[in-house]
Amino acid sequence: MKNTTPAAPAPQVPAPLKNAPSRPEPRPERSTGSRIGELLQRQGVLAVLLTVILIASFVYPTFASVDNARGVTVQASFLAIVALGMTLVIITGGIDLSVGSVFALGGVLAAWASQWGFLAALLVPLVVCGAIGLVNGLLIARANMAPFIVTLATLLAARGMLLAFTDEGATTYLVPKDSAFAELGQGSVWGFGYPILIALVLFGAGGLLLQRTSFGQTLFAVGGSSDAATLMGLPVARTKILVYALSGLLAGLAGALNAARLSSGVTIVGVGMELDAISAVVIGGTLLIGGAGSISGTLWGVLLLAVIQNLINQIGSLNSSYQSVVSGGFLIVVVVAQRYLARSRRTT
């Protein structure tokens, strides 16, 4: 406006802020009990896993054998890779139900493409599955649709694509014997199969990504409070799109590795795998509402599920149906325990 200039900054020098009165914060003393509670919540799965392994090793000598350990871990590595992507998605407060179908599709595509060599066998499933994840992300982040339902639809769509691609499941593509791609699934270093090593490397990278990069921090922020993240100027939509693409990519990779291991693109794998992955993630201590979670917990969760399955196979007298009964029971116990630990921590 035209008239008087606003009063110049007040004549007195602004008080030095260093001497501003401090606001003492309430510091509830933390009892040992609550510390143990916190530790249990964070590393409880690991403790349970170690206990189960320890007891099983004494009771079933065959369980503790190196061969069995290799078998269990190779089996677990595929679910682990899928669950890694799921962890990141769940930390943003979302969910990805499509991973089971995408896993199967990735396997079929890899087996089909393996006739053109190693690179094709890896790239084709990665590109297609990454694209499916991208579509999930776009629908969720840009069209503002609920993750649950979007990924439910792509679950059906990916399964449909798989059927269309295999003449309604009648065709099974085979991976050429002794090809480099088959070696990727079946070979090993010091007795550890490549899938295990790949899973471990991915978990290491995933841990760094989540804890030590801006992208990882943004995942937590989006899951913790999407609105706040937007107002803080974080790239919320882009982060969501990326995380679903990543989940699709990882599911496709796991499927490809599985096909390499089985030497063929089996069409009936992966049904219900999304729920196994979610179970593993939740057992691992990641909150389904988003905003908190860890990669390591998911690893322990996957291993726990695998060990249970293996144990039930060891107990020859039990029919394999018990496996799901025990897994379901474990899931309830773990989440209820988490819930009460979290509650007791909040009140102390």
Next chain:
Amino acid sequence: MTTQATLPRPAKPLARLRDPAWYQEYGVYAAVAVVLLFNALFTEHFMTADNLRTQLVQVAPIVIVALGMALVIGTEGIDLSVGSTMALAAALLPLYLGYGLVPALLIALLAGAVVGAINGTLVSLVGLQPIVATLALFVGGRGLALVMADGQLKQIVNPDILALGTGSFLGIPLVVLIAGVLALAVAFLVQRTTFGRQIVAIGGNRPAAALSGLPVKRVLIGVYILCGTMAALAGILATARLTASDPSSLGTLMELSAITAVVVGGTPLNGGSIRVLGTVAGALLMQLLRATLVKHDLPDSTAQIAQAAIIIAAVYVARERRSR
């Protein structure tokens, strides 16, 4: 400042077609009509009494499960365990048929109610998220059913049960009749009873409902029990139609079909509204669509992709508008 006035409803029919709210409200009925019209014109032997009866018989169990699912979704919940509950009911049925029809049916329904009570308790008293709470019984329930049935398919020869699956009353198959009566009962429950209105209120704003003295926990447990019981009933009817108890495959992916029917029917996933008739129409639409594709020799894969597209379309129409 966004709440000053309402959008006046567009009056012109053409404008209406551009209004997303119209699609959310009537889209599913229009789609059913379109599919029927298409078949009347282009599909031979579709609009016959026989075929329509088959379609209705096939969709009946899905409708029953979806009705329960709609109630749960109305509370902002979800029940993944319905398929496993069906299997559990199917596994129990032959075990207790020796005591007579009624005890066997009651035991099977009771199992559904117990599953629902566990889900409801985990959700309302323990405070777990519905997905996690019901995931546990999704995983464990079928396992339990298989353990009880020893992993075996059992033929059922009890004539009363078989009559339940194949019998009809006034020319309407019993299964369809049961689903129809249940749909009316659920519609009445939602619209006209205190319990029904409390379900919707809790789904719409749970803290507000609690502060208004509503029995939130009791209502939630009740809703999950209803859903579990209806899933068990669907399991019984499906078993009766199959003339065999098959806990390993009965009801697999039923949770997805039921959720699809509810969502396509226009019930929002974030609670606060339950569309009973829409849910029935949603289940019907998916069924008719699949049948149409089959009649035109289109493979299963196409059916699945089409289903996916419809789900996306339904949710796209119903999605929350980004900026108000």
Next chain:
Amino acid sequence: MAATVLEARSVSKRFPGVVALDDVSFSLRAGETHALVGENGAGKSTLIKVLTGVYQSDGGEIRVAGEPVRFARPFEAQQAGISTIYQEVNLVPLMSVARNIFLGREPKNRFGLIDFTRMNRETTELLDGFGVRVDPKRPLHTLGIGTQQMVALARAVSVQAQVVIMDEPTSSLEPREVETLFRVIENLRSQGIAVLYVSHRMDELYRICDRVTVLRDGRHIHTGDLADLDRMRLVSMMLGRDLAEVRREGLTSFDTAGHDVARTPVLTATGLDRRHQLHGISIELYGGEVLGLGGLLGSGRSETAKALTGALPLDGGEITVDGKRIGRPTPAAAIRAGISMLPEDRKAEGIIPQLSVRENIVLAAMPRLSRAGIVSRDRQDRIVSIFMERLRIKASSPEQKVGELSGGNQQKVLLARWLCLEPKVLLLDEPTRGIDVGAKAEVQSLIDDLAREGLAVLLISSDIEELIEGADRIVVLRGGAVAGELAGDEVEESRLLEVLADHTPTAEPADHTPETGRKAPVAGQEDPR
């Protein structure tokens, strides 16, 4: 004259059915503190959101340092040097203080990974400047709301902004924190940074702001030096009311006459206790009176109301209504005993937006209006029409969805929900917050009427004028305990402020010694004993 750093030219913004901003122009100069005032619904928040890229304007343009800009996202506004702190803390509760402050611009080590050591150190240094001493690794949600707001402020100021927008920054701050905030603003001013300051609190505006812009009903009313404008004129501009009228009637619509108060209390609460929140609160509430419950944010006002309705579990204490003790307080038991509460947060705890006006009104009374669990539309319609008329609820029909009504009408629907239960005690938690002037006046005179009819009313309000003009008696809470009571002639502004602002002197010495300041207990604040 200082350069113009941020300018809005003829900005308009429409929402379905509402014009939120209508041809609004205004400018912000470097180094000035500019007040933006107006009643709720005047368009302040919309203007801020347009300036910060949350909304996109439908017309007009925004210029930063003379250059036209168009922000598609908040991120772009921040890139252009516009930083904002919102009324409600917009940080991520589960993340640590340091992570919140550095979200999106974390310091990296040479491998490109986040350097947490540096981040935590810089956080401590930054917060020291705001007089806040907290462990940077603590999750944000474990801090008090005022401290969280200071963290938000630290984040906003630390991004090298040219413009800092503050939307009601003091609404959750304690007096001492407000002083710190003002020092920060002085500091920004001396660095030539412009501050756009939104507040309802007149004394704050007159203390720190240079110029003022008044908005009303989405339109620009006035911009000018604040010193040239006296309070009454400013208020009358905001309200669009005649100056003389404001002078004559006061700022609220309460009748100045008191009420006839019953002799025996309707509600008696003794020794309400809850860990960390309430410490032995005792209150008596008589029929026919409006009892004000005063106190700063976090003093336990809302908690007391929630405890009285059974919504907040208690560790100890007793509540009786008409001499009858409520056994285990739950909302249902309290309602049966005749206690009704209008909650503070209308959206989160009050309305059910998808349901109709009718259903929202009868929600709590539903069992009474039903036979054998089946709802009776006749009975509902009768009750609803009575209350829609009495409270003058403006809706197209009882079947209109409550989410589509204005804030004031939503509030009236909630009042109807509680009044149709025919309560003996009505607890009102911030009944006029966030509703327009007209509705505010109606609600205030309704409170008067209700008390006159013999209802016992407990009124919680942050609005000092509302409390003083509305209440017959005021109980002041501090730190979850009763700090004082004003009755009769004591019910006036200066006396109330005295009790509200009372800080026990023993806390002072600890504050001035930085080393111990960190651990010092705050008398009467956090420590009950």
